Amino acid sequence: MANGILDIETASRLRRFYFRSPSRVRGRKAGIHKSLYKGISPDFLEYKEYNRGDELRQVDWRLYGRHDRLYVKKFEDEVNLAWCILVDSSASMSYGEGGSQKLRYAATLSATLAYLLLRQGDSVGAGSFSGNGLSLIPPRAGNSYITPLLDKLESLKPSGRTALAEPLLKALEVFKQDASFVIVSDLLTDESEIEKALQLLKAAKKETVIFHVLHEDEIDFGFRGPLEFLDMESDEKVIVDADAIRDGYRKRIREFTERLKSLCHEYESRYVLSPTSRPVEEPLIEIADK
Amino acid sequence: MNFSFLNPLFLIGIAAVALPVIAHLISRKSGVVKKFPAVRFLIASRGDASARSRLRDLLLLLLRALVIVFLVLVFAKPALFSFAPAGSGGPKALAIIVDNSFSMGYGDNFERAREKASELIETLPDGSFGMVAPLVARGEGRLSPSSGKEALREGLSGIRISSTYTDNEKRLEEAFSSLKDAPGQTKEVVFITDLQKNGWQNEKADRDWLDIIDVSGEAAPANHAVTGIDASYGKDAVTLGLSVSNFSDKPEEQILATMSAGGEELSAYLDIPPGGTVLNEFTIPGEYISGDKSPGDAQDRPFDNDRGAFKEGSAGIPRDRLAVDDTRYIVLSDGDDFNVLIVDGDPREDARLSETYYLARAAETISEITGAHITVKDNESFLGEKLSGYDLVFLANVGDVTEGSAKELREFADRGGTAVIFLGERVRASSYNALLKDLLPAELIAEEEREVKIVPLPQPIFPKEVGERLSQVGVRKHIKAVPYPGAEVLLGLEGGDPFMIKKSLGKGSVFLITSTADTSWNNFSITTVFLPVVKGFLDTPGSANEGRRNFTVGDTIAIDAPAGADRVEVISPSGKRYVIDTGSAIFEKAYEHGIYTVRESGKDLYKFSVNVDPRESNLVKLETAPEGPDAEITPGLVKIYRDIWRYFLWGAVMLFISEAAARAVFS
Incomplete structure (x- = not known):
């Protein structure tokens, strides 16, 4: 069932939150986001002198009475926004069991977000990426669109390596209009790859939110004794004494997340660390309007 | 190093x-x-x-x-080890055995033995392993050598003189075998002793590992001792027989022998020839001979022997240099009435033709020494006879055996009695096999008539000289018998048939002689071995009935406990108390000589005496001292080990x- 990955309770608790684009967008339909176009929103924006072609109903006749000049009232125009939710379905996302599996967590987070976005009138498209591949369903609005989105997210199978830049290029081809990008990934790839992806998104002037999904083991490294670890994407093996390297590992993973945060800041993307132990509503609240 | x-x-x-x-x-x-x-x-x-x-x-x-x-x-x-010259100066594995048999109490022999042992310990070369042990042990565990002199000193300090006679050679072999695992090339046993001849089975006693140190100091130590004391009961008096021996090559004259019993003290002066023994009887009249002396009443007497004024006595001679054997003790009891029943299956008017003529004469002869009471009954009287008062029963050619008499015999043996069964022409094999199956040591098959000799076999119940003369016995006729499992053939006949078979039954024993007690089938009863063999039956340990009250140091003593008592207490002459469980009712700590008391719930039940073995009183020494190991010491170097x-x-x-x-x- 597609509903399996949708956290209805969380979505219900978050129904009063709205997810707005921080910048103006070229939406086609009325929505909650500030449009680049001045419109009929009750929110007054500015006055401008009347020119031919302006709608007479927008003339501020009171002002004309005081100044004998025609001014047109400009109002904020709120439009809907397209969202592109991209979920990392590389092999490394299969780590964890049950609800704490990274891919499952990412799908739940994405499904809940998609549900909320559709409810607020935005159009949402979703897809997954691994290796250089991208599987995407196009954005659409309407509550009923949640079903194909959930089906898509439910059907994700982890495989391949984590790559960001190439799939993003493909996604940008689809989302040429104003759209915000949501990337849900463990980002266990080269930092240069991540930086390149962020550069692309910034160049395309896409608002971007990155949910960095990590399992608790990847953060705390609570293993004991000597163990042989097999990398889930590269098949690389390493034998380590977990007790001996725990501190070093923790230090390195902390540095990694700090660098990612810094990169995201640099490329004007929002970085949200989302450990699988964290309820999905918490990272969502972080990006919501409060 | x-x-x-x-x-x-x-x-x-x-x-x-x-x-x-x-x-x-x-x-x-x-x-x-x-x-x-x-x-x-x-x-x-x-x-x-x-x-x-x-x-x-x-x-x-x-x-x-x-x-x-x-x-x-x-x-x-x-x-770590270093090399040192071998020999007396080198390290060795040494067992020091100190003779603590009571003959060592002669003069200061024992003290000198301890001093000598102490010297040996102190001069033991470094790296040696050693042990010090008494010749007479009291249940100590396995002998084991140790490398520390302190342990050896402790071992020596724990050695006390005993009142026991012992087998030297067995103990010395034990000591030597215990050195087997000790390191070092030289292993020797030093035996510090008075070199008394008794205790050596093999007079040569020369072993290359044995070094004997004679501490007696005298070539022929003289000793006199009370070597026997027994009682015989008359109608209104008790006669106490006292044997005093002179173990020296000089006559002893006017030795004052004193008998103390029932508050009376009787004395006599005795002249004893060199190496001789004098028997002196003291008759003590009085009313203490109470009750009927018939054997049948013995079982009905209460535990506190109701003989009257005295129950125990002692005899002594002036103390000499070995004082322990100058006193001997006796406790009067039913056990001293050794009652023998001879059942004649074929009595004749002419006694000499009776089946038991020779048997009765032999028993009477022995009874003169032992005080045994002989009763002869015919077959018919035997069938109604209660055997509870007897210690030894001979059946000679007894043809009629009933179930009742068979049961009586069985119970008699269970109690500790000895039954000796001679066969003859009146004995029907099938009847015996059926009625006496539980009693007989063998199944009787059939009469066999052929002239055969007895095959001499070394038998522990017969003295050596008896064994050598058994070949005198010729058997013309016997009943072939097949021993039951567990029975022991003591004497055999040429051809393989058994002649004498023994079976232990309960506390007692049953002997089966497959021929007659008279001369009709053999000449056994008229040979010189007959008397010693009959005496052997009387001496059979199981033949002592429950009333036995006089023992030798080291004996295992069966305690007569009253029915219903869980445990009794045995109090030694020095006052040591031993609790005896009546389940086993065995007392094995008779190390002291003197009068012991058996007590139950604070009430004295009876007393018994324990005396030293008279063989130990004879201090005659081995004529040739065994050779020491000195000549056998391997020359060269030996290793001195130091454990790390x-x-x-x-x-x-x-x-x-x-x-x-x-x-x-x-x-």
Whole structure:
């Protein structure tokens, strides 16, 4: 069932939150986001002198009475926004069991977000990426669109390596209009790859939110004794004494997340660390309007 | 100093060092494989920890390997050794056996023996292993040598003179065999003794490992001793017989012998020839001979012997240099009435033709010495006879045996009586096999008539000289018998048939002689061996009934406990108390001589006497001293060992603690 990955309770608790684009967008339909176009929103924006072609109903006749000049009232125009939710379905996302599996967590987070976005009138498209591949369903609005989105997210199978830049290029081809990008990934790839992806998104002037999904083991490294670890994407093996390297590992993973945060800041993307132990509503609240 | 191992075979255990190494490698190579997404961070982190981890692993590996090595070394018993000249000056494995039999109480022999043993201990070369043990042990465990002189001194200080006679050679062999595992090339046993002839079965006694030190100081020590005391009961008096022996080559004149009993003291002066024994009887009249003397009443007497004014007595002579055997004790009891029943299956008017004529004469002759009471009955009288008052029953050609008499015989043997069954023409094999099946040591088959001789066999119940003369016995006719399992053939006939078979039954014994007690089938009863053999039956241990009250030091004594008592107490002459469980009712601590008291719930039940073995009183020495080992000492060098395994044990413990500490520090 597609509903399996949708956290209805969380979505219900978050129904009063709205997810707005921080910048103006070229939406086609009325929505909650500030449009680049001045419109009929009750929110007054500015006055401008009347020119031919302006709608007479927008003339501020009171002002004309005081100044004998025609001014047109400009109002904020709120439009809907397209969202592109991209979920990392590389092999490394299969780590964890049950609800704490990274891919499952990412799908739940994405499904809940998609549900909320559709409810607020935005159009949402979703897809997954691994290796250089991208599987995407196009954005659409309407509550009923949640079903194909959930089906898509439910059907994700982890495989391949984590790559960001190439799939993003493909996604940008689809989302040429104003759209915000949501990337849900463990980002266990080269930092240069991540930086390149962020550069692309910034160049395309896409608002971007990155949910960095990590399992608790990847953060705390609570293993004991000597163990042989097999990398889930590269098949690389390493034998380590977990007790001996725990501190070093923790230090390195902390540095990694700090660098990612810094990169995201640099490329004007929002970085949200989302450990699988964290309820999905918490990272969502972080990006919501409060 | 050189280094060696006393148990080098244990060094094989060094191979166990491979265990921690293998465990280490296994833990590194074949640990649990875990799929993990962020391996690149592990690889990056490994560099930091690897040096520390490697150091920790190597340190733990080293400590664990060393623990194993040290433990193996502990078992391998490493020892430092140096070489020293062999011989008396070199290290050796030495067992010092101190003769503590009571003959050593002569003069200051025992003290001198202790001094000599002490000298030997102090002069024992370094690196030697030794032990000090008494000749007469009181249930001590296995002899084991030790390397510390302190242990030897303790062993010597614990040796006390005993009142026991012993078998020297058995003990010395034990001592030598206990040196078997001791290190060193020279192993010898030093026996410090008075060299008394008694106690040596083999007079030669020359063993290359045995060194005898004679502390007697006299070539022919003289001793006189009370060697026997017995009682015989008359109608209104008790006659106490006192035997005094002179164990010297000079006559003893006017030795004052004193008998104390019932508050009376009787004395006599005795002249005893060299090596001779004089028997003197003291008759003590009085009303203490109470009750009927018939054997049948013996069982009805209460435990506190109701003989009247006295129950025990003692006899003494003036103390000489060996005082312990100058006094002897006696307790009057039913047990001293040794009652013998002879059942004549074929009595004749002319007594000489009776079946039991020779048997009765032999028993009467012996009774003159032992005081046994002889009763002869015919077959018919026997069938109604209660055997509870008898110690020994002879059946001679008894044809009629009823179920009742068979049961009576069985119960008699169970109680400790001895039954001796002679066969004859009146005996029907089938009837005996059916009625006396539980009693007979063998199944009777059929009469067999052929002239055969007795095959002499070494029998413990017969003196050596009897065994040698058994071949005099000719048997013309016998009943072929097949021994039952557990029965013991004591004498056989030519051709393989048994002549005398013994079976232990309950506390007693049953002897079956497959021929007659008279001369109709054999000449046994008119040979010189007949009397000793009959005496052997009287001396059979099981033949003592429950009333026996006089014993020898070292005897195992059956305690007569009243029905219903769980335990009784035996109080020795020195006042030591021993609790005896009536389940076994055996007292094995009769180490002192004197009068013992058996008590139950604070009430005296009866007394018994324990006397020294008179054989030990004869201090005649071995004519030829056994050769010592001096001539056998191997020339050359011997190793002086010094144990160091304890250091390795401590080392192993310290390493073990260090390993635990290292693990705690690195974790």
